[in-house]
Amino acid sequence: MIWSCPVCKAPLTVPLNAEAKNLVCANGHSFDRAKQGYFNLLLANKKNSQNPGDDASMLNHRREFLEAGHYQPLVDALQKTIAGLVGPDTENVNILDVGCGEGFYLASLQQGLALPSLHCAGIDIAKAAAKLAARKYPSVDWAVASSFQLPVLDESVDVLLRVFAPGDVQEIVRVLKPQGHFVRVVPGPEHLFEFKEVLYRRAVRHELPATPEGFLPVDSIEVKYPISLESNQALRPLLNMTPFLWRGKREGREMLLQAERLDVTANFVIQVYSVDPLAIVEPVMETVVETKVDPETEVKVESEVATEVEPEAEAVTITETETETEIIEPIVKPAKKAFTFD
Numbered sequence: 001m002i003w004s005c006p007v008c009k010a011p012l013t014v015p016l017n018a019e020a021k022n023l024v025c026a027n028g029h030s031f032d033r034a035k036q037g038y039f040n041l042l043l044a045n046k047k048n049s050q051n052p053g054d055d056a057s058m059l060n061h062r063r064e065f066l067e068a069g070h071y072q073p074l075v076d077a078l079q080k081t082i083a084g085l086v087g088p089d090t091e092n093v094n095i096l097d098v099g100c101g102e103g104f105y106l107a108s109l110q111q112g113l114a115l116p117s118l119h120c121a122g123i124d125i126a127k128a129a130a131k132l133a134a135r136k137y138p139s140v141d142w143a144v145a146s147s148f149q150l151p152v153l154d155e156s157v158d159v160l161l162r163v164f165a166p167g168d169v170q171e172i173v174r175v176l177k178p179q180g181h182f183v184r185v186v187p188g189p190e191h192l193f194e195f196k197e198v199l200y201r202r203a204v205r206h207e208l209p210a211t212p213e214g215f216l217p218v219d220s221i222e223v224k225y226p227i228s229l230e231s232n233q234a235l236r237p238l239l240n241m242t243p244f245l246w247r248g249k250r251e252g253r254e255m256l257l258q259a260e261r262l263d264v265t266a267n268f269v270i271q272v273y274s275v276d277p278l279a280i281v282e283p284v285m286e287t288v289v290e291t292k293v294d295p296e297t298e299v300k301v302e303s304e305v306a307t308e309v310e311p312e313a314e315a316v317t318i319t320e321t322e323t324e325t326e327i328i329e330p331i332v333k334p335a336k337k338a339f340t341f342d
């Protein structure tokens with residue numbers, strides 16, 4: 001198990017004497033398994049809204065679109081890429097998907113890779129995402145967490161996957177094994193360009209992001225193909241799973257909503273990186289969550305603004321007296337008073 005306690009960073013384990021209903025750390029912090037099967041490892045004082053991340057409607061539309069197979073060539077390319085990184089006989093492979101959404105990619109990979117001792121875990125800041133993922137794919141470990149402060153043990157992950165999602169690269173360096181890989185999927189220059197032409201006065205092609213600090217480039221695989229959405233019903237999920245709809249011109253929006261057919265280009269780039277052994281990793285900072293749309297990727301991002309960590313202030317939340325734990329309720333309670341999530 002790769003989870004670490006979001007309060008004190010100690011490893012989280014399933015207690016031997018329980019019926020696997022909760023995770024506990026050596027310092028007595030306990031996290032109940034929600035009835036759908038995920039863990040909520042996002043501390044209440046680390047979010048600035050009741051329901052951060054994508055909402056249930058966007059997530060359901062994304063699921064409908066992905067399950068219709070429109071991005072299957074991306075799934076196939078990812079599977080081939082990751083299979084090449086871990087090798088068929090590697091034991092105890094941990095794959096972590098950050099910003100995993102409703103779980104489609106990770107679950108597809110788990111099934112397709114079929115490695116002997118593969119362990120897959122996914123996190124998303126949206127509780128709705130963890131619920132959907134856990135309900136449908138119980139063989140993967142799912143948690144609500146921020147990609148900017150991963151509740152994940154140092155050097156525990158072989159492949160960290162991030163598909164159209166935000167995150168903090170220093171956290172990735174921290175959690176990857178020394179020989180591990182960061183696999184990032186970003187939109188290619190032409191991705192959904194036809195969409196943008198209808199919606200924006202001046203449609204701009206995506207620029208590929210540079211190699212993140214602390215990493216060395218290993219590979220870059222472009223996937224590009226046309227998608228034909230041949231009815232209004234078929235194109236609605238695509239419109240509704242991205243923030244495109246509420247950002248564009250009104251006339252364009254209406255045209256798309258009425259359209260009976262849409263031909264668009266799918267264009268992705270899978271970027272593979274290894275950890276640069278010479279890189280110096282800065283200490284993790286305390287953060288506050290902000291919601292905005294990334295103009296490059298068109299993705300709604302719950303990003304975090306870094307501020308210096310004040311160790312004493314953080315220590316207050318760890319104490320276990322009734323009054324002090326209230327600071328971080330409802331997420332963390334002493335082991336004997338664990339919460340149940342819906």
Ligand SMILES: C[S@@+](CC[C@H](N)C(=O)[O-])C[C@H]1O[C@@H](n2cnc3c(N)ncnc32)[C@H](O)[C@@H]1O
Binds near residue numbers: 052104105125147164
């Ligand atoms: C465009 S969706 C991509 C979802 C999934 N990777 C896919 O491609 O189907 C971006 C996801 O990132 C999540 N997200 C946004 N900010 C986040 C953060 N700070 N930490 C973790 N997840 C975040 C959203 O809730 C959403 O599910």
